[in-house]
Each structure stands twice: as structure tokens, then as C-alpha cells.
Amino acid sequence: MLFKFKSRATADLIMLEPNGRRVLEIIGKNPDDAHGIVTAEQIPAAIAALEAAVRADDAARTAPADDEEGADDEGQGTQRDPVSLRQRAAPFIDMLRRSAAEAHDVVW
Template sequence: MLYKFKSKTTGDVIMLQPNGQRVLDIIGKDAAGAKGIILPEQMSAAVDALEAAIAKEESEQKAAVADALARGEPAPRFEAISLRQRALPFIEMLRRCEKAGTEIVWGV
């Protein structure tokens, strides 16, 4: 399944199901629903939540690398594509739609 986020202001942002579900979970939207909407007044909080999750992931990865190196072990491997890379187009979409006052929908 794909998540196709649409708005009248921007181009579509398409994510595979696990990535789209993770983003929706982070911003507090029910990813189990096949359809949904993000209103302009919810977008600032969504951006903040995504940026906090990105910072947390990067901090945890940096700590894991430092811990492994301190123990003389090889650095752990992480997903090739980070949350930052996956979420950045969606964050940009949120910012542009908030500025324009348009909602973002998926599953419609």
C-alpha cells in the first residue's frame, strides 16, 4: 500500500506504507484509517513533532556509534535512508500548505 498525500498547494508526496504510517504516527494521526486530513492549524504541531523525532533518532544513532566505538566494537549500521530524508518532503509540504491555508489529505 502507498500513502499519497495531496493538497491544492503542492505536488503529491508519496510514501510506502511503513514510512507513511510512521510519519502519521509521529504527528498523532491515525494511520490505520485509509483516509485522513491534516488541517492548516494542525500543521505547525506536526512539523514540530517530526523535527523532534528526527532529532531524537539522530541523537540515538550518534550515541550508539559512540558507545560501540568506546567498547572497541564496529559502529552499528542503520537504515540507508534516515527519517530526516524520508520526512523532509512532507515537512516542506506541511509548511507550504500551512502558509497557504490549505489542508493535506490522503486516501481520497
């Protein structure tokens, strides 16, 4: 499944299902809804929530990993997603900012 975000202020933004689901959960929207809306009034709070989640993800990525914890049978630790939340959320945050500047909603 794909999430296709639309706004009159920007081009469409397409995200794969796991990434779109995570972004929607962060901003407090139900990812199980086939269609939804982030109103222009809700955008500042959505941006703040995403930026806070990005900071938390960055901090978790820079924290030293415990070598004992998360090791699998082959002696390797758990693998992190090589693409950070900062990278995945950046296009959506840009869409939200542009939409807020022009007072347009974002829908999916």
C-alpha cells in the first residue's frame, strides 16, 4: 500500500506504507483511515511533533549501542534502518510548511 499526500501548495508526495504509517502516527492521525486531512490549522502542531520525533530518532542513532543487548546468533547487533527519520520525514515537513504558508490543507 502507498500513501499519497496532496496539497494545492505542492506536488504530490508518495510514501511507502510503513513510512507513511509512521509519519501519520507521529502527527496523531489514524493511518488505517483510507483518506484523511491535516487542516491548515493543524499543520504547526504536526510540524512540531515531527521535529520532536526527528530529534529523538537522531539522539537514539547517536547513542552508543549496548554490545550485549540485541546481539543475534551470528554475533551481529540488531540492524538499524540506514535511512533516518530525518531523511524520511523531510519531504513531508517541507510539504506541511509550504501548505501552511499558503493556508492549504494536506490530504491523503
